[in-house]
Amino acid sequence: MPSPALELLHRVFGHTAFRGEQAQIVQHVIDGGDALVLMPTGGGKSLCYQIPSLIREGCGLVVSPLIALMQDQVEAMRQLGVRAAYLNSTLSSEDAAEVERQLLAGELDLLYVAPERLLSGRCLNLIDRAKIALFAIDEAHCVSQWGHDFRPEYRELTILHERWPDIPRIALTATADEPTQREIAERLTLEDARRFVSSFDRPNVRYRVVHKDNGTRQLLDFLAGHRDESGIVYAFSRKRVESVAEQLAAAGIKALPYHAGIDAGVRAANQRRFLQEDGVVMVATIAFGMGIDKPDVRFVAHIDLPKSIEGYYQETGRAGRDGEPAEAWLCYGLGDVVNLRQLIQQGEAGEERKRLELRKLDSLLGFCESTECRRKALLGWFGEPHPGNCGNCDNCMEPPQSWDGTTAARKALSCVYRTGQRFGAGHVIDVLRGTATEKVTRFGHEALSTFGIGSDLDVKQWSSVFRQLVAAGLLEADIERHGALRLTADSAPVLRGERELRFRTEAPKAARASTRKTRGGAAPMIDMDPASLLRFNALREWRSTTAREQNVPAYVIFHDSTLRAIAENAPDDLDDLGRIPGIGVSKLDRYGEAVLQHLLDHG
Numbered sequence: 001m002p003s004p005a006l007e008l009l010h011r012v013f014g015h016t017a018f019r020g021e022q023a024q025i026v027q028h029v030i031d032g033g034d035a036l037v038l039m040p041t042g043g044g045k046s047l048c049y050q051i052p053s054l055i056r057e058g059c060g061l062v063v064s065p066l067i068a069l070m071q072d073q074v075e076a077m078r079q080l081g082v083r084a085a086y087l088n089s090t091l092s093s094e095d096a097a098e099v100e101r102q103l104l105a106g107e108l109d110l111l112y113v114a115p116e117r118l119l120s121g122r123c124l125n126l127i128d129r130a131k132i133a134l135f136a137i138d139e140a141h142c143v144s145q146w147g148h149d150f151r152p153e154y155r156e157l158t159i160l161h162e163r164w165p166d167i168p169r170i171a172l173t174a175t176a177d178e179p180t181q182r183e184i185a186e187r188l189t190l191e192d193a194r195r196f197v198s199s200f201d202r203p204n205v206r207y208r209v210v211h212k213d214n215g216t217r218q219l220l221d222f223l224a225g226h227r228d229e230s231g232i233v234y235a236f237s238r239k240r241v242e243s244v245a246e247q248l249a250a251a252g253i254k255a256l257p258y259h260a261g262i263d264a265g266v267r268a269a270n271q272r273r274f275l276q277e278d279g280v281v282m283v284a285t286i287a288f289g290m291g292i293d294k295p296d297v298r299f300v301a302h303i304d305l306p307k308s309i310e311g312y313y314q315e316t317g318r319a320g321r322d323g324e325p326a327e328a329w330l331c332y333g334l335g336d337v338v339n340l341r342q343l344i345q346q347g348e349a350g351e352e353r354k355r356l357e358l359r360k361l362d363s364l365l366g367f368c369e370s371t372e373c374r375r376k377a378l379l380g381w382f383g384e385p386h387p388g389n390c391g392n393c394d395n396c397m398e399p400p401q402s403w404d405g406t407t408a409a410r411k412a413l414s415c416v417y418r419t420g421q422r423f424g425a426g427h428v429i430d431v432l433r434g435t436a437t438e439k440v441t442r443f444g445h446e447a448l449s450t451f452g453i454g455s456d457l458d459v460k461q462w463s464s465v466f467r468q469l470v471a472a473g474l475l476e477a478d479i480e481r482h483g484a485l486r487l488t489a490d491s492a493p494v495l496r497g498e499r500e501l502r503f504r505t506e507a508p509k510a511a512r513a514s515t516r517k518t519r520g521g522a523a524p525m526i527d528m529d530p531a532s533l534l535r536f537n538a539l540r541e542w543r544s545t546t547a548r549e550q551n552v553p554a555y556v557i558f559h560d561s562t563l564r565a566i567a568e569n570a571p572d573d574l575d576d577l578g579r580i581p582g583i584g585v586s587k588l589d590r591y592g593e594a595v596l597q598h599l600l601d602h603g
C-alpha cells in the first residue's frame with residue numbers, strides 16, 4: 001500500500017518516485033513539523049510544500065517574492081488539477097476579493113502570496129478566518145541582508161509563528177552557505193525546525209571555464225553547439241547586455257536583452273517570450289533569473305566574470321533543472337577582474353562589505369585558474385565533500401597540463417617593478433617581449449634591463465602568466481590607476497626565486513576546435529534515434545501551439561523530458577501514455593487524445 005503522499009505523487013504529478021529527501025520532508029510537514037529545506041535549484045523543492053498542502057486539511061499558503069512568476073506557478077498547478085490562486089498587487093480588487101472568498105469557502109489547495117501583501121492587516125485577518133494547512137516560505141534567503149536578494153519584509157515573517165504557532169512552516173532556499181543557513185533559522189525563528197540539507201551537486205551540468213580572447217566570437221562558437229536551445233547569457237553591465245544581445249541577434253540568434261534599466265513592460269514581455277517560446281537566448285545582468293523555473297534551460301553562459309562563487313553557482317544552477325544534460329560556460333579575462341574590482345571599490349557599500357566582496361572575487365578567480373575538478377572545487381566551497389574526477393567538467397575531460405613558471409613569474413614581476421607599477425599587462429608584455437611600440441619608446445622602456453627578456457613566450461602565453469599571477473594574489477590590479485599592475489606582499493619570495501610556481505598550460509587551439517566539433521550541430525545535448533526525433537519535434541510544435549492558445553509557457557503543458565519519453569515510447573493508447581513519467585490524471589485527461597492523434601499523424 002503506497003503512502004497517501006506517494007499515491008498523490010503518481011496520480012497528480014505523474015512522477016514515479018520521490019527524489020532525494022523529498023519523501024522525508026513531505027512526511028515531516030504532513031505530520032505538522034517545521035522544516036528548513038536546502039536544496040539546489042532544480043532539486044524539487046516545490047513538491048515539498050505542494051504535496052503536504054494537498055494532504056493536510058486547509059489551504060497551503062506560499063510566501064514568494066516573485067510576483068512576476070506567480071501566475072505561471074499557479075497555472076502549472078491548475079494544469080495538474082490543483083485548485084491554486086495568488087494574491088499580489090497585479091490583481092484587481094474584484095479578483096482579489098474573489099480569491100479571498102474562495103479561501104474562506106475552503107475552495108483552494110494552494111495560495112501564493114507576496115510578502116508585503118501577507119503582512120497587511122487585511123490579509124492577516126483573512127488567515128485568522130481561514131483554514132491554513134501550512135506556511136511555505138520560498139526563497140527564504142531573502143531574509144539575509146548579505147545576499148543579493150534581501151527583502152526587508154521577509155524579516156517580519158516571524159509573525160506567522162507568533163500568531164499561529166500550531167501551523168507548520170517550511171522555509172526553502174537554494175542558497176547553501178552556512179552563514180546564510182544560520183541567518184535564515186534565526187531570522188525566521190526556525191532554530192528548532194528540522195533541517196534538510198541535500199547534496200548541492202548538479203551532475204547533469206557540465207562546467208567549462210575558458211579564457212577570453214575575443215568574447216563575442218567565443219560565445220558565438222559556444223552557441224553554435226546549442227542551436228535552437230533556450231539559454232541565459234550573463235553579462236557584467238547593462239551596456240554589455242545591450243551590445244551582446246545586438247551582436248547575437250545580428251548573428252541570427254533569437255536573443256533578447258534583460259536588465260533593470262529596460263522599461264518594465266518590455267522587460268516583462270522579454271521574460272514572457274523566454275518562458276513561452278522555444279529556443280530564446282536571454283542576455284541579462286544578474287537582475288534576471290531568481291525563480292525562473294523554466295526546466296529546459298540548456299545552458300548558462302557567463303560572457304564576463306561573475307562576482308562570487310555563490311553567485312556563479314546560483315546562476316549556473318538555472319541550467320538543466322529537468323535533469324537533462326546542460327552546460328555552464330564561463331569566459332573571463334584580466335579586464336573583467338579590473339572592471340569588477342572597480343565596480344566594488346566605487347560602490348556605496350561600507351568598507352567591511354567591500355573587503356568581503358573583494359575576497360569573494362579573489363576566490364572566484366582562484367577557482368577559474370584551478371586545475372582541479374570543477375565540481376569538487378564548487379561543492380567544496382559549500383562545505384560538501386566530493387571525490388573529484390567527475391568526468392563532466394573541462395578539467396576532468398581534458399586534464400590541463402602545467403609547466404614550471406618560476407622563471408617566467410620572476411621576469412614578469414621584475415618587469416612590473418622596473419616599469420614603475422603604473423602599467424597594465426599589455427604594455428608590460430610589450431616590454432618583456434622587446435616590442436618597441438610607440439608607448440615603449442615614449443617611456444624609454446627599451447633601456448630597461450627587463451626589455452626583451454621574455455621573447456621566449458608569445459603574447460598569449462604571457463597573458464596567461466599575468467592572469468594566473470593575479471589569480472594567485474602575486475599581482476594586483478590598481479583601480480585608481482586604470483588597472484595598472486602592482487606587486488603585493490607575496491611577490492617578494494617569487495622575485496627572489498625562493499618560491500616555485502607552476503602554471504596551467506593553455507589548451508592549444510586545435511584541441512579546442514575538436515571539442516567544439518563533437519558538440520556542434522542541432523540539439524546535440526539530446527541524443528535520439530531519427531524516428532523518435534521526428535515525433536519529438538512534431539510534439540514540440542503541438543506544444544507550442546497549445547501553449548500559445550492558452551497563453552502559458554510551453555513547459556507548463558509538458559516538460560521536454562516528458563515529450564522525449566512520449567516520442568521514444570510512441571504509446572498507442574491512453575493507458576500506455578498515462579504510464580509515462582510526468583503525465584498525471586489531469587494532463588492525461590486534458591491532452592491525452594490530442595497527443596495520441598498527433599503521434600498517429602506523424603508516424
Ligand code: ADP
Nearest residue numbers: 015017018019041042043044045046047293295
Ligand atoms: P526547485 O524549486 O528546487 O528549483 P522544482 O520544484 O521546480 O525545483 O523542480 C525541478 C524540476 O524537477 C521540475 O521540473 C519538477 O517537475 C521536477 N521534479 C521534482 N520532483 C520530482 C520527482 N520526484 N520526480 C520527477 N521529477 C521531479
Ligand code: ZN
Nearest residue numbers: 373390393396
Ligand atoms: Zn570534474
